[in-house]
Amino acid sequence: MVELRPENAASGSEASLDAFVDSDAQESHAGRASRGVPRDLLVFEFGRDRFAVEARRVESVVPWRAPSRIPGTDSRVHGAIQDRGRIVVLMAHPAGVTPGPNPPEGKLIVVCSGARGHVGLPATSARAVGNFSLASEPSQLSVHDSTFGAFTYVDPFEYGASS
Numbered sequence: 001m002v003e004l005r006p007e008n009a010a011s012g013s014e015a016s017l018d019a020f021v022d023s024d025a026q027e028s029h030a031g032r033a034s035r036g037v038p039r040d041l042l043v044f045e046f047g048r049d050r051f052a053v054e055a056r057r058v059e060s061v062v063p064w065r066a067p068s069r070i071p072g073t074d075s076r077v078h079g080a081i082q083d084r085g086r087i088v089v090l091m092a093h094p095a096g097v098t099p100g101p102n103p104p105e106g107k108l109i110v111v112c113s114g115a116r117g118h119v120g121l122p123a124t125s126a127r128a129v130g131n132f133s134l135a136s137e138p139s140q141l142s143v144h145d146s147t148f149g150a151f152t153y154v155d156p157f158e159y160g161a162s163s
Helices: 023-030
Strands: 037-046 049-054 058-063 077-083 086-091 108-114 117-123 125-134 151-153
Touching (some): 037 108, 049 117, 077 117
Parallel strands (some): 049 151, 086 117
Antiparallel strands (some): 058 108, 077 086
């Protein structure tokens, strides 16, 4: 298993999503797509936790930047950053939970876009983008198995929703 990191990507301040594509993962999962629910996902880690988000929602993966605090927000919101002229709300934890007393520091931000704007998910590493065959339809915080190991599915616009 090859861990894909932004250092393997083309030089520049922003890692191209194509740099994280693992062709072996795509090929191995493509053959199994007919037996399950196929989804194109970006798999990433935050500390010891592994997560996946719909690849179609991912706009970019950018280097970590310290967010500005937003007064009056709940604990799920870590702050906001400005990225290429847009405001990105950075969430405190990909699953929308409060981490322990020593939360891991992000190294990357997975910027997702939707009808409600842009949301950033903190990540310590991005593993791969590929077509995964899931045993069931993914829902917020549902756990799925893959060749990368188990991961928790996250919808960046449904923080706080239970599965």
